[in-house]
Amino acid sequence: MPALAPAVAAVRLAVRRALTGLPGAGPVLVACSGGADSLALAAAAAFVAPRLGRPVGLVTVDHALQAGSDRRAADVAAWAAGAGFAPAEAVRVDVAGRPGGPEAAAREARYQALAEAARRHGAAALLTGHTRDDQAETVLLALARGAGPRGLAGMPPRRDLAGVPLLRPLLDVGREQTRKACAALGLTPWEDPHNADPSYARARVRADALPALVRALGPGVVDNLARTARLAAADAAALDELAAAALPATSSAGSSSAVDGPAGVRAPGGGLVVAALAGLAPAVRTRVLHAWARELGASPAALSHRHVEALDALVTAWHGQGDVHLPGGLRVARRAGRLTAAGPAG
Numbered sequence: 001m002p003a004l005a006p007a008v009a010a011v012r013l014a015v016r017r018a019l020t021g022l023p024g025a026g027p028v029l030v031a032c033s034g035g036a037d038s039l040a041l042a043a044a045a046a047f048v049a050p051r052l053g054r055p056v057g058l059v060t061v062d063h064a065l066q067a068g069s070d071r072r073a074a075d076v077a078a079w080a081a082g083a084g085f086a087p088a089e090a091v092r093v094d095v096a097g098r099p100g101g102p103e104a105a106a107r108e109a110r111y112q113a114l115a116e117a118a119r120r121h122g123a124a125a126l127l128t129g130h131t132r133d134d135q136a137e138t139v140l141l142a143l144a145r146g147a148g149p150r151g152l153a154g155m156p157p158r159r160d161l162a163g164v165p166l167l168r169p170l171l172d173v174g175r176e177q178t179r180k181a182c183a184a185l186g187l188t189p190w191e192d193p194h195n196a197d198p199s200y201a202r203a204r205v206r207a208d209a210l211p212a213l214v215r216a217l218g219p220g221v222v223d224n225l226a227r228t229a230r231l232a233a234a235d236a237a238a239l240d241e242l243a244a245a246a247l248p249a250t251s252s253a254g255s256s257s258a259v260d261g262p263a264g265v266r267a268p269g270g271g272l273v274v275a276a277l278a279g280l281a282p283a284v285r286t287r288v289l290h291a292w293a294r295e296l297g298a299s300p301a302a303l304s305h306r307h308v309e310a311l312d313a314l315v316t317a318w319h320g321q322g323d324v325h326l327p328g329g330l331r332v333a334r335r336a337g338r339l340t341a342a343g344p345a346g
C-alpha cells in the first residue's frame, strides 16, 4: 500500500480535530468552490466524517458572474455526488442589487445561500476551506487599514452563521498543503480568476505583499501573522467581556431599563453616564460606545472608527461640541452629564 502523503494526512487531521465532539446528528456540509483549499477540505471531510459516524454533504455556489460559472458549479456537484457526498448541490445566487462592492455582494449572497442550504439539510455545521495563508492575508489587510485587536484577530475557527455553526478547520494548514493534498489525491482544482485579479486588494496581498514580506523576513512570517490573529483574538475577547460588563444588557434593545444586576455606565432614565464612561480604560470605553451605537440601531457596516471617536470625544474632549451624527439618522448629545440619543424623528 502506498504511504499516505503528508499533506493529505495533515488536512485529514485538521478536519478530524474540528469534527470530533461536534454536537447534533446532521451532516456536515462542505462549502466548496472547487478551488484547491475547499477541494482538499472536501476530500478530507469525505474520509473523516463517515469514520466519526457523521454524514457529509457538499454545496457549491454559482455566483453567475463569470462565463462558464454554471459549468464549474455543475462539475463540482457532479464530482461530489460521485464521491459519495449527500447532498451534493449547486446553488445559483443573484448577486445584483445588493449593497457594497461586487466582492462584498458576492460574499453576502454566498453566505446567505450556504446558511440556507445548511438549514434545509439540518446540517450540524458548515465547513469552509480558509487556510493559514488566508488568515495571514486577513491580518495584513487589517493592519494596513489600522484595525484594532478585533480586526487583527482575523477569522475565528468557529462562529455562528445565521444559526448554523460555521467551522474553518484549515486555519492552521498552509495553502501549499492543500495544493499538495489535491495533487496526491489526483484532484484537479479550479483556479478562480478573481484570486489573480489585481483589482482586488486581497489578490494583491496574495500575489505581491505577502511574498515580499516572506522574502524580506523569512518563511515564518505567514505562521507568525496567523499567531498574531490568535493572540489578538484572545485579547479582544477579554476586552469584549469587560465592555459587556460595563454595558449590561437591557430588557429590550434600545430600551434604557437594565435587567436585574449592575447598571454599569447606563443612566437610570436612559443614556449613558459620562463620569462612569470617563472612568473606563479607553479600550473598554470605545467598545462600550460602539456596542451602544449598535444597540441604538446604527448598522455595524456603516459604523466607523470616526463615529466612535466622535462619541468618545463627547466624554474625553468635551468643549460644548454639537451632536454626533451616527448612521441611520441617529444623533447623540451630551447633556447634564449624560450621553443621550435621539432617532431621525426625535
Ligand SMILES: Nc1ncnc2c1ncn2[C@@H]1O[C@H](COP(=O)(O)OP(=O)(O)OP(=O)(O)O)[C@@H](O)[C@H]1O
Binding pocket: 030, 031, 032, 033, 034, 035, 036, 037, 038, 039, 059, 060, 061, 062, 063, 110, 127, 128, 129, 130, 131, 134, 192, 195
Ligand atoms: N463558490 C463557492 N461555493 C461554495 N463555497 C465557496 C465558494 N467560494 C468560496 N467558498 C468557500 O469559502 C472559502 C473561502 O473562499 P475564498 O474564495 O475566499 O478563498 P480561496 O482561498 O480562494 O478558497 P478555495 O481555494 O477553496 O476557492 C472556500 O474555501 C470555500 O469553503
